Amino acid sequence: MAATIDSLLEEISAVEDPIEELQGLRTALLSLPVSALRDAVSGTRLDVIFSLLNSNHREQVELCVDILERVLMALSPEHLAQNYRVELQAGLNHPDEKVKILALAQIGRMMEHPDAVTKILNNHDILRALIHCIRDEKLAVAKQAIQSLTKLSHSKSGLDKLFHSELLNVMKEVMATSDIVRYRLYELVVEIASVSPISLGYCASSSLVSQLLSELTGDDVLIRATAIEMVTSLAHSQHGRRYLTQQGIMDKISNMIRGAETDPFSSLYLPGLVKFFGNLAITDSPQQVCETYPAFQNKVFEMALDPDPAMIGVALDTLGLLGATVEGKQVLQKTGEKFRTVLLRMSQLASSGATELRVRSLDAISQLLTLQPEQQTEDLLALTESWFHLLSKQPIDMIRSISTQPFPELHCGALGIFTAIATQPWGQKLMISTPGFMEFILDRSTGQTKEAKDAKFELVGSLLSLSTAAEILGSQHYIRLKTYLREGPYYVSAVASVSTEGAD
Template structure:
């Protein structure tokens, strides 16, 4: 097979209409594992295939790309840069996006390889070509370019090349093309900044982060909304948060939340501001964030009661995030009746809101009610129990009713709430006191999707693995639930199977 690939590679360049030969070569290449391909192609030149990319025939280009992709992946990144530098550079400006993506993918391999990256740093024009690809209309090309430059920045020489040479000017020139492309460069800069304090230092010194932070208070509300998303990503790393705090960005965003009340266009960017603080609270400390920026917590409660679905959705997600930690639960508890009225609203939405809001409500409620075994102190158990009873006069019936509706996402959302309380003694007592609930758990005919079966299995698992379950449920129920668990989520009884066949 290796010899046939060599002969096909030799013959192909002299053929007038090479599509058939290219197809044969592609088939031959796919028949050999990439690991075995290396020996048979490493001594071969691929100039003929690269030359065949210079055509308007899309089928021919596609076959050449597939062949080159297969062969180049078999070669080491160092071999590729040493032997095909000119071809890669040409690929970056080729009119076909498939060829551009091929070149960028190979450059991504090269910059991630310790030996090959030193080589490519000498070829300024290639790296400039990658930066220019960020300005391409085709998003897949731009993404591949961003990915390659992000990998390049993982080494100090790569950072030096990007930010301490005229490549920085090339980035700024590409940014000037349009708002969309400016944000692609910001995306790259935020990605690089997140790697380490050193890489953040390079990005900050370039002036690009200051430029991004300046967009937060720009006149265009859509640009402002995108800037907030980027800054939220920057805040994912500890060094990123420290930098933003030093720049006074947390205070600036808190002031933007205050100012949003008088801005008729605030609905475009307000959800992003709230998400920023929600993420901050989870990564640092819910108590510290809510105490330092009370405007954030007040706004979340306000949005939960707002009639605008976009506001409600973000509030629900944020409340779920806050309530997923013990500290967050304690922060919510301190607000007393305020949070109880929000919880009632969540319950109403879960029962009768638009489907998407119902799902988000159910997820938030399950996060708020969840306690890990090591978190189950007397106070916290009393707290989650009291919150469960705020949901409805008959919360078990309410959630069971939601779980019987013919929408898999609602069914699974309701089961997740039961999973949250199944690990807690008060939840187990409610379950055993609710007529027919154990039968509902054991009934495999409800929820026929894979997701529903998995959610039910997880619920039974949470119940059975609790140290108090055997005593509270009684040995008979406990053994039946353990059997259910042993049979697995997709078990079908033989009797049911025979009955089905007969019906067919």
């Protein structure tokens, strides 16, 4: 096969318009498995394909990219570093985004190889070109450049090169291009800082992190909103959270939430502030976060009652996140009437809000009501039961009526709530005592989408997971549910066909 590829390359170099020959080569390469391809091309030079990238003929360039993508992925990063470094560097400055992305992806592979990365680190021009790609007009190019450069953070030599050399000035120059590009560089810095405490130390010493943090309180509210997103990403790692606490950022964001009441533009950045603390509560401790920063919890409740759909949506998602944990449930329960008011609002939204808010309400209620088997203490079961009955005078009927509406996402959201209470004894008792409910569950004619069938199957599985299910549900229902589970989610019962030949 190697001879065939070599002969095809010779044919390509011999013709003026090589489209047909390039198509033939691409077909030949795609027909080979990667293992065979590696042996077939390891001794082959691809100079002719790289040279054909220098063309205004779009189809020719795209064929060359397809060919190179296939071949280069079969070659080791070390082989690429030894044989195609110059060509890939040229690709970083190519006008076509597909060529740039190809070059960036292959250089990224070299970054992960201990021997190949040395050749990249010793090539200042490649690293400079990589950083310049972050300011490319095409976001896909910038994202690939960020991804490739992030890999430098996995070694001390890579971090030294990026932050203790002239490349730091290159990054700062690129940052000055525009607000959009500046935030792309911040994205790179946050990605690197999140890898380890050591990489965060490099980023902090470069002053780029403190520059990002100062943007939190800038005059431009849109820039402030973007800065909050970046800082939230940094808070995903434990060492990132520790650093932000040391810098007083948690208190600063809490004060920003308080000050938002008097800012007419706060709706642009307030959701980001709330998401920040919501993520913090999940990674650390809901109780600690809510007690230390009460402005956060109060604002979530306010937003849930707000008429602005953007505010309501973020509040619903945050309440779902908090209520997904036992500690979060207990924190919400402690607020008493405040939370009961919010829960009633969630129920109203689930029944009659805009479709997107209905789905988010159903998902949040499902998370609030979910208890894992090991969490089912007497107190917590009493808590989830009381919350369920706060939703409506007839909560089972309310949720069931939502599930029968002709919107798959609402159908699945409603079944999600039933699945949440199906593993709890009070939930099963309520279901079995509701006339027609078990027939509703066992009816395969409702919800014909794959998602709906999967959701119903999960509900049946949850009902059967309780050790006392047979006792609570009764043997007849228990056997029918077992049959449903055995038949699988997509079972269709055979119906005898009746001949109507000759009928009018």
